[in-house]
Amino acid sequence: MTIFKTDRLEIKEMKEADLPFFIELMSAPEIIDPIPAPKRTEEEIIALFNGFIDYPTNPLIKEKIIWGIHEKGKDEMIGLCGFLTNDEDQREIGYRFRKKYWGVGYATEVTKNLIAYCFNDLELSTLTADVNTENLKSVKVLEKFFKPVREFYNERDQSxxxxxxxEKADWLKQ
Incomplete structure (x- = not known):
């Protein structure tokens, strides 16, 4: 099922055929190291995938929901986006792309449209996003839309x- 579309992308619920791309997105060092994210075994990644493909009718009832990103008209999943709940019980957005899709503006495009989806369709009033301060490309994307509020040491990711x-009111002014 399609969640929303951008000019060049389609955000969809993941399906079994997306598993190889999901494994790459969750394990390739060039993708994981800048985040950083914990290293997982293939079995752990498959278990995560199986948990994510059980989509509820209302995405807000889950603490974390992940969708696949596809170029319009193509079956191959090129990235992930979604939202989760952070340590302060706030909704947080996130994204990641396979390396061969970096540098073409997809991160900005999906972030802008994911924000719009969360505010307009899900009727959220506030969104957050966390990023490793050394992940300069994602910092640049987030600073187009969000304002920084604090820095902290992330124990889990050691970064x-x-x-x-x-805030939705600030988004509407942009």
Whole structure:
């Protein structure tokens, strides 16, 4: 099922055929290291995938929901996006792309449209996003839309992260 579309992308619920791309997105060092994210075994990644493909009718009833990103008209999943609940019980957006799709503006495009989906369709009033401060490309994307509120040491990922926030009222002014 399609969740929303952008000019060049289609965000969809993941299906079994997306598993090989999901494994790459969750394990390739060039993708995981800048985040950083914990290293997982293939069995752990498959278990995560199986949990994510059980989509509820209302995405807000889950703490974490992940969708596949596809170029319009193509079956191959090129990235992931979704939202989760952070340590302060706020909704947080996130995304990641396979390396061969970096540098073409997809991160900005999906972030802008994911924000719009969360505010307009899900009727959220506030969104956050956390990023490793050394992940400069994602910092640049988030600063187009969000304002930084604090930096903190992320114990789990062992990185210095920055939290960003965006209120719906501020989004409507942009």
């Amino acid at each position: 210095l992260d920055r939290r960003y926030i965006l």
